[in-house]
Amino acid sequence: MLEETMKIANSLEMWLCCAPLVLLVFVQAWIFWRLGMKYKTEFRISSADVSSSMRAGIISTLGPALSIFVVGLGLITSIGGPLTLSRLSVVGNSMYESFSAQFAAQAAGTALGAPDFSPQAFTACIFAMNLGGIAMLVLPLIFIRPVSMATTKAAQRGNSLVLRVLGISAALGSFGYTSLNYFGGSKNTLFTELQPKYIVSVLLGATSMACFTILAKKKNIKWLREWALAFAILIGAIATVFVG
Amino acid sequence: MENNVNPAPEATNAALGYEEASKAYYKSVHFWGQITLLLGMAFSTIAAIYFGFIKGYFPGWTPILTAFMAIFGVMGHVFFDLPSLITDVLLMGPAAKYMASLTGNVSNMRLPSALGAKAAVDCGPAGGPKEHVIASIGVIASTIVNTGFLVIMVIAGTYLIRLLPESIQGILTYILPALFGAIFVQFALMNWKCAVTALVVSVLMLTVLSSVIPSSYQAFLVVVSSILINVFLALAAEKKKKAAEDGGEQK
Numbered sequence: 001m002l003e004e005t006m007k008i009a010n011s012l013e014m015w016l017c018c019a020p021l022v023l024l025v026f027v028q029a030w031i032f033w034r035l036g037m038k039y040k041t042e043f044r045i046s047s048a049d050v051s052s053s054m055r056a057g058i059i060s061t062l063g064p065a066l067s068i069f070v071v072g073l074g075l076i077t078s079i080g081g082p083l084t085l086s087r088l089s090v091v092g093n094s095m096y097e098s099f100s101a102q103f104a105a106q107a108a109g110t111a112l113g114a115p116d117f118s119p120q121a122f123t124a125c126i127f128a129m130n131l132g133g134i135a136m137l138v139l140p141l142i143f144i145r146p147v148s149m150a151t152t153k154a155a156q157r158g159n160s161l162v163l164r165v166l167g168i169s170a171a172l173g174s175f176g177y178t179s180l181n182y183f184g185g186s187k188n189t190l191f192t193e194l195q196p197k198y199i200v201s202v203l204l205g206a207t208s209m210a211c212f213t214i215l216a217k218k219k220n221i222k223w224l225r226e227w228a229l230a231f232a233i234l235i236g237a238i239a240t241v242f243v244g
Numbered sequence: 245m246e247n248n249v250n251p252a253p254e255a256t257n258a259a260l261g262y263e264e265a266s267k268a269y270y271k272s273v274h275f276w277g278q279i280t281l282l283l284g285m286a287f288s289t290i291a292a293i294y295f296g297f298i299k300g301y302f303p304g305w306t307p308i309l310t311a312f313m314a315i316f317g318v319m320g321h322v323f324f325d326l327p328s329l330i331t332d333v334l335l336m337g338p339a340a341k342y343m344a345s346l347t348g349n350v351s352n353m354r355l356p357s358a359l360g361a362k363a364a365v366d367c368g369p370a371g372g373p374k375e376h377v378i379a380s381i382g383v384i385a386s387t388i389v390n391t392g393f394l395v396i397m398v399i400a401g402t403y404l405i406r407l408l409p410e411s412i413q414g415i416l417t418y419i420l421p422a423l424f425g426a427i428f429v430q431f432a433l434m435n436w437k438c439a440v441t442a443l444v445v446s447v448l449m450l451t452v453l454s455s456v457i458p459s460s461y462q463a464f465l466v467v468v469s470s471i472l473i474n475v476f477l478a479l480a481a482e483k484k485k486k487a488a489e490d491g492g493e494q495k
Binding site for chain 2: 008013014017018020021022024025026027028029031032033035036038039040042043044045049050052053054055056057058059060061062063064065066076081082083084085086088089090091096100103104106107108109119120121122123124126127128130131132133134135136137138139140141143144145147148149151152154161162163164165166167168169170171172173174175176177178179180181182184188189190191197198200201202203204205206207208209210213214226228229232233234235236237238240241
């Protein structure tokens with residue numbers, strides 16, 4: 001029965017059903033790209049700005065994208081290629097998709113990859129995973145507009161010093177909290193259950209970033225400034241190999 | 245269709261002032277953002293309808309609802325996570341947030357790519373359209389890389405996992421913490437005083453306040469209190485400086 005189900009899960013029909021969602025992701029990116037480029041001159045965005053922001057975007061995604069890759073390979077074997085591709089391309093994250101698939105299979109009285117994983121159980125997975133995805137889109141659909149309008153209005157009124165501090169503080173607060181939270185294995189604690197590997201990667205990532213950036217600035221090395229983030233991440237991650 | 249949203253045709257855009265341009269930009273962003281999210285919801289139902297009702301594999305509502313309730317129990321707080329939405333909009337602007345909502349992986353990929361892009365470029369006035377366009381470019385790049393990887397993964401299939409030795413898979417887990425630390429430093433180098441405040445607030449949140457404040461509000465509250473404290477300190481410093489200058493002139 002599992003074999004029959006996996007045949008359905010990897011069928012052409014399944015691919016066709018999942019393709020629109022994946023295409024939508026690219027179409028949306030294209031729409032917002034065009035919108036940004038349309039007002040390039042008015043907002044004083046140079047082509048150098050465009051290429052360095054693009055490079056920064058790619059560099060900060062490569063690592064996490066690779067790790068999703070690994071989780072994704074696990075999902076492919078249990079729910080097939082097309083559903084994995086479409087669910088991992090939109091909404092949520094790989095962890096969420098993995099356990100919603102598992103929940104659905106269990107609710108249908110079987111398990112992922114079990115011999116009695118029927119087409120019905122697979123369809124339960126399709127329903128549950130997509131319902132969850134739809135539920136997650138409701139809030140952004142309604143609230144991004146008012147929230148963004150309020151912040152833009154506040155930005156226009158406030159003075160420039162306050163705004164500069166505000167932007168930097170928001171980023172520092174968000175990333176400072178998340179970084180320190182890693183020390184205890186992201187369980188909203190610090191100093192208890194310390195995780196040496198996480199601590200090493202956060203601290204080395206941070207210090208090597210500081211070294212590279214300061215060095216690049218002092219000696220005026222342009223390429224080092226752009227690649228500093230990539231080097232810092234690699235150093236932080238690879239160093240964990242040497243921690244017991 | 246685009247002309248309905250923005251009645252000004254392309255040719256006259258160059259003549260638009262900064263104010264009108266940003267008004268038109270945000271209007272289009274919200275229009276397309278909401279359309280694409282609605283399409284995302286609609287497209288999410290295709291496979292379910294086809295296999296459930298046309299091919300006749302419908303498993304009945306009981307397992308579907310049971311599974312959904314279980315998902316809701318674990319992930320339900322995300323469905324109503326307004327604090328994160330506010331933080332995200334503040335950090336990356338509406339266009340990037342619409343994309344992040346559709347493509348997911350907000351905290352591990354979209355936020356870092358948006359902030360990385362912002363840190364790499366001189367963004368002009370904070371909270372202004374340039375900053376938001378730059379953040380959206382970072383997210384576009386990240387979306388294309390991420391989805392491109394997924395397409396390769398699905399096509400190349402399980403063959404690829406054998407190419408990655410176990411030790412490298414272990415390293416992948418620690419890429420994200422290093423990334424967060426590095427981006428923090430990137431911003432800390434712009435204003436180290438703000439960085440100290442953020443660290444102190446984070447430490448307090450993770451120790452003393454950790455058991456008092458629900459975990460889903462912690463990051464949001466750290467962001468808000470860092471902003472408030474730093475803005476207050478910056479204003480106080482400016483006032484002091486001004487007072488000193490005035491005093492100097494009077495002498």
